[in-house]
Amino acid sequence: MKLIKHLATATMALGVATGAMAAGHGEKTKVGFVYVGPVGDGGWTYEHNEGRLAVEEHFGDQVETVFVESVPEGPDSERVMTQMALEGADLIFTTSFGYMDPTINVASKFPDVKFEHATGYKTADNVSVYSARFYEGRAVQGLIAGNLTESNIIGYIGSYPIPEVIRGINSAYIQAKKVNPDVEFKIVWAYTWFDPAKEADAAKVLIEQGADVILQHTDSTAPQAAAQEAGNVYTFGQASDMIEYAPMPRVSSIIDNWAPYYIERTQAVIDGTWETANTWDGIGAGMVGIGEITDAVPADVKEAALALKDAIASGEVHPFTGPLNKQDGSAWLAEGETADDGTLAGMNFYVEGITGEIPQ
Amino acid sequence: MFKIEKRPIPSGKWNWGAPVVAVLLTMVFGGALFAVLGVNPFLALEKIFYEPLFGEYAFYYRPQLMVKAAPLILIAIGLSLGFRAGIWNIGAEGQYIIGALCGAGLALALYPMELFILLPLMVIAGAIGGALWGLIPAVLKVRFGTNEILVSLMLVYVAEQLLASMALGLMKNPEGMGFPGSRNLQQYPSAHNAEIISGTGMHWGVVAALIAVIFAYIVLSRHMFGFSLRMSGMAPRAARFAGVNPTRMVLICMGISGGLAGMAGLFEIAGPAGQVSIDFNVGYGFTAIIVAFLGRLNPIGILLAGVLMALTYIGGEITQSQMGLPLAAIQVFQGMLLFFLLAMDLLTNYRFRPTAKEAA
Numbered sequence: 001m002k003l004i005k006h007l008a009t010a011t012m013a014l015g016v017a018t019g020a021m022a023a024g025h026g027e028k029t030k031v032g033f034v035y036v037g038p039v040g041d042g043g044w045t046y047e048h049n050e051g052r053l054a055v056e057e058h059f060g061d062q063v064e065t066v067f068v069e070s071v072p073e074g075p076d077s078e079r080v081m082t083q084m085a086l087e088g089a090d091l092i093f094t095t096s097f098g099y100m101d102p103t104i105n106v107a108s109k110f111p112d113v114k115f116e117h118a119t120g121y122k123t124a125d126n127v128s129v130y131s132a133r134f135y136e137g138r139a140v141q142g143l144i145a146g147n148l149t150e151s152n153i154i155g156y157i158g159s160y161p162i163p164e165v166i167r168g169i170n171s172a173y174i175q176a177k178k179v180n181p182d183v184e185f186k187i188v189w190a191y192t193w194f195d196p197a198k199e200a201d202a203a204k205v206l207i208e209q210g211a212d213v214i215l216q217h218t219d220s221t222a223p224q225a226a227a228q229e230a231g232n233v234y235t236f237g238q239a240s241d242m243i244e245y246a247p248m249p250r251v252s253s254i255i256d257n258w259a260p261y262y263i264e265r266t267q268a269v270i271d272g273t274w275e276t277a278n279t280w281d282g283i284g285a286g287m288v289g290i291g292e293i294t295d296a297v298p299a300d301v302k303e304a305a306l307a308l309k310d311a312i313a314s315g316e317v318h319p320f321t322g323p324l325n326k327q328d329g330s331a332w333l334a335e336g337e338t339a340d341d342g343t344l345a346g347m348n349f350y351v352e353g354i355t356g357e358i359p360q
Numbered sequence: 361m362f363k364i365e366k367r368p369i370p371s372g373k374w375n376w377g378a379p380v381v382a383v384l385l386t387m388v389f390g391g392a393l394f395a396v397l398g399v400n401p402f403l404a405l406e407k408i409f410y411e412p413l414f415g416e417y418a419f420y421y422r423p424q425l426m427v428k429a430a431p432l433i434l435i436a437i438g439l440s441l442g443f444r445a446g447i448w449n450i451g452a453e454g455q456y457i458i459g460a461l462c463g464a465g466l467a468l469a470l471y472p473m474e475l476f477i478l479l480p481l482m483v484i485a486g487a488i489g490g491a492l493w494g495l496i497p498a499v500l501k502v503r504f505g506t507n508e509i510l511v512s513l514m515l516v517y518v519a520e521q522l523l524a525s526m527a528l529g530l531m532k533n534p535e536g537m538g539f540p541g542s543r544n545l546q547q548y549p550s551a552h553n554a555e556i557i558s559g560t561g562m563h564w565g566v567v568a569a570l571i572a573v574i575f576a577y578i579v580l581s582r583h584m585f586g587f588s589l590r591m592s593g594m595a596p597r598a599a600r601f602a603g604v605n606p607t608r609m610v611l612i613c614m615g616i617s618g619g620l621a622g623m624a625g626l627f628e629i630a631g632p633a634g635q636v637s638i639d640f641n642v643g644y645g646f647t648a649i650i651v652a653f654l655g656r657l658n659p660i661g662i663l664l665a666g667v668l669m670a671l672t673y674i675g676g677e678i679t680q681s682q683m684g685l686p687l688a689a690i691q692v693f694q695g696m697l698l699f700f701l702l703a704m705d706l707l708t709n710y711r712f713r714p715t716a717k718e719a720a
Contacts, residue, residue: 038687066681072642075632079424080677086417087681098639101544121537160638161528162540191524191638346537359528 029091029270031055031262032084033067034077036096037194043219043239044193044256045069048095048118051258058263062270073098081106085113091269093262094118097162103127114274116265119164121345123276130261133282134164135171135344136312137254138215139319140290140305141236144252145213146176146183147301148234155206156187157199157216157223161358163347165217170351171319172215175308177353185354186211196222207233224250234296241291252305253291260286280341283313320344325352362712370708375656378704383668385700390693399683407682408675408693423561425670427632431456431624433569433666435648437576438620440657442613444580445592449614451497451512452621453645454519455490459622460629461526462489464636467551468531468542478550479564483626490622491615493519498614502607508614520641527638542636545629553631565627569666572620576659589613621645650698672697 033052037045052065066084071077077099084092085106091114094103100120107115107127115127123129145154154176158165169187176183186209188202199218203226206214213234216223221242227233227249235245237253261279268274281287290309293302311317322333327350333339350358391401412421435452442449449455463486467478475481497511531542545551556562580586591599592609600606624644633640651669655661676690 032681066684068677068680069687071677073637073639074635074642075427075628076642076673078632079428079674080681082420083417083677084681086420097539098541098637101546101634105546121539160524160540163537191521346539359525 028061029059029063029266030087030089031063031065031266031269032081032089032092033065034071034080034084034092034094034096034099035067035069036071036073036098037219038069039067041194041219042221042242045095045219046240047256048093048258051262052093054259055262055266059266059270063266074102078102078106081115082109085110089113091116091266091274097164114265114269123278125276128265128275128277128279130277130279130281131164132256132258132287133280134254134256134288135167135319136282137288137290138168138171139175139312140309141215141252141254142172142175143179143308144293144297144301144305145172145215145234145236146178146180147304148251148297149176149180149183149213151210151212152180152182153184153186153210153212155203155209155211155214156185157202157206157214157218158187158189159193159217160191161189163345166350166358167344167347168215168217169354170347173354174319174324174351179304185356187354187356189359190218192218194219196220199223200226203227204230221245237291243291246292247294248296250291250294251296252293255289255291257287257289283309284315326350327352327354363715364706364710365713367709367711371711374704374708376661378708379654379656379661379665379701382697382700382704385704386693386696389700390696393689393692394685397685397689399679399685404679404683404685407679408672411678412671412674419559421674423555423559424674425667426561426566427563428670428673429666430563430566430569431628431644432648432651432669433662434565434572434624434627435617435621435645436651436655436662436666437569437572437659438617439648440652440655440659440662441576441580441589442617443593443652444657445589445609445613446596447610447613448509449494449497449512449617450509450649451494451514451516451645452617452648453641453643454512454516455493455618455621456625456628456645457516457519457523457641458493458625459486459490459619460625460640461523461531461636462486462622463626464542464545464551464629465526465531467545467548467630468636471543471548471551474550476550479553479630482551482630483564483568483623486622486626487619488622490625491619493622494614494618495611498611502610508610512614516645523636523640524638527636527640531636540638544634546631546634551630553627563627563631565624565631568623568627570663573659573663580659585612621648654698654701669694 035045035048039045039049052067055063056065068080071080073096081092093116095118097119100117100122103115103117104122104124107124111126117127117129119131120129156169173185186206188206190198190202192198199220200222203214203223207230214223214227215236216238219239224235224242224245227235233249234251235249237250239256241253241255242250293305318338320339322337323335324333326332387405391405394401394404412425439449439452463482466482466485496515497508500506500511501508527540533541533543553563588604592604651662651665655665672694679685
C-alpha cells in the first residue's frame with residue numbers, strides 16, 4: 001500500500017520534527033476533536049467542546065487542542081481525522097457513532113496515534129471506545145415525569161431507533177410507571193440528532209396529542225421553546241443543561257460531562273500509559289450529571305428523584321431490575337435480576353407496557 | 361450616466377470572465393471576513409487554495425480532492441444537460457440515494473458470494489435506480505403537467521426516509537449488535553469500489569466522472585441531440601418547429617441526470633463511504649447544482665468548478681483545524697462564491713451603456 005507507506009513516512013518525519021522541537025520548546029501534546037454538529041448546538045457537541053476546553057484549561061501550555069465541527073459521518077470524517085493525524089495529533093476523539101468505521105480505518109494507518117471513539121463498539125490496539133450510561137439519568141427523569149403528568153401522557157422525541165435511544169425510553173418508562181401506573185408514552189421519531197425545526201414540530205404534535213411532559217433525545221432547545229409557548233408543559237434539558245429554559249418548562253436535565261474522561265485520557269497519553277479501553281460510565285463516575293431540579297417540581301418528588309439519583313450513583317439501584325417483561329409479554333428479567341451490559345448495549349425491544357413499534 | 365441594457369446574445373467573454381471575477385471577489389470579501397474574525401486573511405486563503413494542492417501533505421490531499429470532486433462532477437454533468445434545455449432536476453440528492461441503495465442492496469443480497477462482475481452489475485443497478493427515481497417527476501410532468509422542480513425536490517425527502525428505513529431495517533448489518541448501518545462494502549472484495557492504483561484516490565467513480573465530461577462535451581458540441589438540447593432551452597417554440605419532441609426531451613434529460621446521480625451514489629457507497637447508513641448523503645446532489653452553474657453548464661467548466669468546490673471543502677477543514685476558523689465562516693465563503701457569480705452574470709446578459717446626453 002503506497003498511501004500507507006507515504007503516511008507512515010510522513011508521520012515518522014513528523015515524529016522526528018516534533019522530537020526535535022521537544023528538545024527546544026518542550027513537547028506539546030496535540031489533541032484533536034471531530035464533532036458531528038456545530039459547537040453552538042447547545043447540546044451534544046457543545047458538551048464535547050466543553051470537555052475540550054476543560055482539557056485546555058487543565059493542562060495549559062502542555063497541550064494543544066484542535067477541532068473541526070459539523071463533520072459528516074463517512075468519508076469526510078475519515079479525511080478530517082487523517083488530516084489531524086498528519087498534522088501531528090497524538091490523541092483524537094471522534095465524537096459520534098457514525099465515525100466508527102472511519103476511525104478504525106484511519107487508526108490502522110497511524111499506529112502511533114491514539115483514537116477514542118464515542119458510543120461505538122469497535123476497538124483496536126490504538127482505538128478505545130467510551131460512552132455514558134445516559135439511561136441512568138433517564139430513570140431519574142422518568143420518576144419526575146411520571147409524578148408531574150396530569151394527562152398521564154408523556155411525549156418522547158426519539159432521534160433514531162438505535163439501542164442507546166431505546167434504552168433511554170425503556171429506562172424512563174419503567175420509573176414513570178412505578179410512580180404512576182396509568183402513565184402512557186407517546187413516541188415520535190425525528191430521524192435527526194439536531195434539527196430545531198423538526199424537533200419543534202415533533203414537540204407540537206405531542207402537545208396536541210395531550211402530552212404535558214416531554215422528554216427528548218435530540219439536542220436542540222426547540223422542544224423547550226415549543227413547550228414554553230404552549231404553557232404548562234414540562235421538559236428536560238438534553239445533553240446540556242439548557243438552564244435558560246428553567247424553572248419552566250425545563251425542570252431538570254441530563255448533562256453529559258466528558259471533561260473528567262478527556263482529561264484522564266490526555267494525561268494517559270502524556271504519561272505514555274494509554275491503553276485500549278471500553279469505558280461506560282454513569283452518574284457514579286460523574287460522566288452523567290443531573291441538572292438542577294427546579295421549584296416547579298414538588299418538594300417530595302424532588303427528594304425522591306435525588307434519592308434515586310444517589311442510589312443509582314452508589315450502585316445500590318440498577319435502572320433495569322426485574323421483574324421485567326418485554327413488550328410482547330415474554331419474560332426478560334426475573335425478580336431482582338439486573339440487565340447485563342451486553343443486552344443493554346444492543347437493546348432492540350421495548351419493555352412491557354410501551355405501545356407502538358420500534359421502526360425497522 | 362449609464363443605463364443597463366440587455367445584450368442581444370449573452371457575452372461570450374463575460375460568460376467565462378464572470379466565474380473568474382467571482383472567485384477573485386470572493387477572495388477579497390472572504391479575506392475581509394476572515395480578517396474581521398481575527399484571522400490573517402492571506403494565511404487563511406493560502407490554506408484554502410494552496411495548501412491542499414502544493415502544501416506539505418499535498419500527497420494526501422490531492423487524491424482526496426478527486427474523491428470529493430468526482431461525485432460533484434458526475435452529478436453536475438447530468439444536471440447541466442437538463443438545465444440547458446430548461447428542465448430543472450433539483451432532486452439529484454434523492455436519485456443519488458436511490459442509486460446507492462439499489463447497488464448496495466444488490467451486493468448485500470449476494471453477500472458473501474465473490475463474483476468478479478459484481479461491481480459492474482452494481483453500477484448498472486445504481487444507474488437504473490437513480491434513473492427511475494428521476495423519471496418519476498418526469499413522467500408526472502409530461503403526463504399531468506406537474507412541476508418537476510417541486511416533485512423532484514420532494515422525492516429527496518422520500519428517499520432520505522427510505523435510506524433511514526434501510527439502514528435500520530432491511531439492510532442492517534446482522535452482525536452489528538443492533539446498531540444501524542449495513543455491512544461495510546469495503547470489506548467485501550467483489551463489491552468494493554477500491555482505488556484503481558493505491559494512493560491516487562482514483563476509484564471507478566473518478567473514471568466515470570472523467571468519461572462523463574468527455575462524453576457530454578462531444579454530445580453537446582458535435583451531436584444533434586446536443587443541438588436540440590440547447591435549442592429547447594433558448595427557443596422552445598423554434599425547437600418544436602424543428603421537430604424536437606419536448607416530452608421525449610424531459611424524459612431523456614431526467615433519466616440521464618438521475619442515472620448519473622445514481623451512479624455517483626453507488627460509487628460513493630461502494631467505495632469511500634462503504635456503508636448504508638442513516639446519514640449517508642451529505643448534500644452532493646445539491647452542491648452539484650452550484651457546480652453546474654459555476655461551470656457555466658459546460659462540461660470542461662464543470663470539471664474545473666467541481667475541483668474548485670472540493671478545494672474549498674478540504675481547504676476549509678484545514679483552516680478550521682489549524683486556525684480555529686468556524687465552519688460557518690467557510691460556508692459563508694462558499695456562499696459568496698455563488699452569490700458573486702450570479703451577480704457577475706448580470707454582465708453576461710446585460711451591458712452598461714452611457715446614455716446619450718439630451719439636447720438642452
